[in-house]
Amino acid sequence: MMESVLVPNDKVSNYVKNIFLLENDCADDKEVSLPFFADGYPGIMFHISKEGVFLQPANKKLASIFLYGQTIHPIELSIKGSYRLIIFQLFPFAAKMLLGVDPKELNDDCFDLNLLDQDIKLLLEQLNTAKKADKQIEIISSFIERLIDLSNDNIDSTIQSAINIIISHKGKITIKDLREKLHITERTFERLFVNQVGVNPQQFTKIIQFQNSLEQLSREDYSLLTDIVFENGFTDQSHFIRTFKKYTGKTPTEFQKTP
Numbered sequence: 001m002m003e004s005v006l007v008p009n010d011k012v013s014n015y016v017k018n019i020f021l022l023e024n025d026c027a028d029d030k031e032v033s034l035p036f037f038a039d040g041y042p043g044i045m046f047h048i049s050k051e052g053v054f055l056q057p058a059n060k061k062l063a064s065i066f067l068y069g070q071t072i073h074p075i076e077l078s079i080k081g082s083y084r085l086i087i088f089q090l091f092p093f094a095a096k097m098l099l100g101v102d103p104k105e106l107n108d109d110c111f112d113l114n115l116l117d118q119d120i121k122l123l124l125e126q127l128n129t130a131k132k133a134d135k136q137i138e139i140i141s142s143f144i145e146r147l148i149d150l151s152n153d154n155i156d157s158t159i160q161s162a163i164n165i166i167i168s169h170k171g172k173i174t175i176k177d178l179r180e181k182l183h184i185t186e187r188t189f190e191r192l193f194v195n196q197v198g199v200n201p202q203q204f205t206k207i208i209q210f211q212n213s214l215e216q217l218s219r220e221d222y223s224l225l226t227d228i229v230f231e232n233g234f235t236d237q238s239h240f241i242r243t244f245k246k247y248t249g250k251t252p253t254e255f256q257k258t259p
Helices: 094-099 120-130 133-150 157-168 175-182 186-197 201-219 225-231 237-248 252-257
Strands: 002-006 016-024 031-036 043-049 053-056 065-068 075-080 083-090 110-112
Touching (some): 016 133, 043 133, 083 133, 201 237, 237 252
């Protein structure tokens, strides 16, 4: 499998964090499983494959282009044969703002973009005609640019600031300290955050904390497991292992042994 991470253009960069291109040109029909874990970001995915892409463990066949929400429980995409996946990783507030979809309804799920009022059929025709990945990325970028132009909502500066603070602190900040920085009441903050992100601020903070620990583990950037535990703000090793297993379905040791 080939994987590339691309930088979004300036017009969409306030809404799109990264663009991922995953391709596999295998000649046989061997089935592959691509794991996805909580990272705090929703996204738009377009895919081309011979027999379709299935969301596991639900065994749900996914539309050619769809919006996915917050991933809380570990999932996998199963694909047979060659494929191309183009993923626009959105900032947490962007799904609600650009597409008007309730992010709470998207947790651990996907939304078929064909159900929107926008002319998705024409978009898919353009994508399938384009053939080359760079042109397809350009077409999806233009689609998102149109969504930005059509959006009537403004980014809530308080929630945007909260997201930025949580990410910059790698999840190592208490909600009380966060609210004090933002001068907002607990009830109002939680209501606004859930409404725009789909999970409450406590959940989002834990997801970011987990994601940073996962990245460190995957890079093997540590001497002892306790290095990851304390560098990522977990109270002890048991707390880290419980959190890691909640989001991946495996202990850190089991995860490292996964081929």
